[in-house]
Amino acid sequence: MSALTTPAAILPNRPGPMGRVSDFLWKHPHVLLAILLGPPVLWLGVIYLGSLFALLLQSFFSIDDFSGLINYEFTLATYRQLLSDANFDIIVRTVTMAATVTLFSALIAFPIAYYAARYAKGKWKAVFYLGIMLPLWSSYLVKIYAWKLILAKEGILTWAFTKLHLLWVLDGWLALPIIGGNSLSVSYTGTFLVFVYVWMPFMILPIQAALERVPGNLIEASSDLGGTPQQTFRHVLFPLALPGIVAGSIFTFSLTLGDYIIPQIVGSSRLFIGQAVYAQQGTAGNIPLAAAFTVVPIVIMGLYLFMAKRMGAFDAL
């Protein structure tokens, strides 16, 4: 006989209150679900969505120009104000920047994500994750100020261009209208570079996750059926990675739409939506207009997702 006694067919209850709790939760799994989900749902539903809704409500009020007090009557005046030339410029500027940042992020992120998903193994995979995540561990502000120094006229970039005798390229670029300026740190190009840098991990990771889920034999099957690498990319790899690209673009697009720190530190003095919100609710004290400005990114993202779905971006999910 073994040293262990033969167990009974049905074991007795575990002693103590934890045993009873375990039994109760096993018999009532819904209670367990309620315990686990209750607090976050309350947080999201009441505090987060509730305050968002309250904010949106503000956008339908208006401000009294004389007293600076909010007039609590339903009106579309604030939205009329939002679509005035000066404010509409802010919206167009921000959306153009967000779209450009998203497009270039995707272009840069895809090869990196592809390498990580298809070729990186073991140690190199760890290096990849570290390389992507490391910038996220340091302060956002420190990174942006570091970029300001890099991009400044006296900064390392100008120095490098000078040493390479390529300063004329940089000067030529800065001489261009709209995207140029006195130096990179006070131009839209600078703002763009910092946006791309800061949001890059949010684009790489979803694309990498999507590519990792594409079975290798689908690539082989396409090649086997006569698809050149280019055709395989276009008809198999890209459609299957598209949900990841869309997920990444939601991050880069919405983060750029809402950010007010990067354009404040690096770029020309012309406002982006985030800065407008900041100015309206703080300095100007125009909460309704600030609220109306925050509605813009929400509506744009809603339209963007709707169109992405219509175009079949999520079919491969």
Add this chain to the structure above:
Amino acid sequence: MTAAVLFENVSRHFGAVKAVDAVDLEIAAGEFFAMLGPSGSGKTTCLRLMAGFEQPTHGHIEIFGETAEGVPPYRRSVNTVFQDYALFPHLSILDNVAYGLMVKGIGKEDRRKAAEDALAMVKLPGYGQRRPGQLSGGQRQRVALARALVNKPKVLLLDEPLGALDLKLREQMQEELKSLQKSLGITFVFVTHDQGEALSMADRIAVFNDGKIQQLGTPEDIYKRPQTRFVADFVGSSNVLSSATCAKLGVAAKAASLRPEAIAIGTSWAEQLSLPGTVTARSFLGATNRISIDCSGEKIIVASPAAMPVPDIGAAVQLAFSRNDLHLMEEA
């Protein structure tokens, strides 16, 4: 006549692992050729060398007389039915089947028609608008077959295509594949680890082990006249008798193989050989009983028809078999 596939001294090494080791192979045009072996024996790597997914470390490969090494898969008129089918999940069944025609630039209407014909050929007409996820394993297998055949390949490679199907469906697909191959006249190269499948379908079989071909021949050859202990054991689990046992039977050989179903228990005629033994185990397999017998230290398996009486465990029995069924082998 040029061979459909020719391997001359082909090796494929992965670091220190010799997945395929100096293989010579000639597959005739129009042949149903099976590559049989346990997992890791090199049979799938050979298939991948034919498809172009792998390139040989050494040696020379020809497909219908043309050099194949260095040629990418998309330039080979060879198509593959993958083990897990590898259907494109984001495309409809029709687009999956038409994929090969689409990348070759064939017009939309022509490829739709060709794809529908191919679907009809594999008995899935009208399934074109569904998605791969909506089909059963057997249906997906047929779609994979249609997707490969619609390109009219010179050689069709099948990588354990029936592995994921249940027994009934597998038997049905074996017959269908065989008759499809006959009617199309395309060279089929079939990889399997199931010896029954290889025996029933193939014109010729190559038995692989450790990256080498152990034996190449017709199913009957392989089954009845195994040349090595490995083949005898892997194909139909033959008994391999030692030289001592052979000597007892009055046969001089290093080793000899003997089919379990070639042995009778209890009866022996004058012209038959016989061995005494003790029953050690028995199990009922439906059509036969599998009886293990200990013949002075040598374990011999007997497949006895279910209609025959089954001796008890521990019973002393006489084994009888014909000299013709005893196949002498060169190696011990």
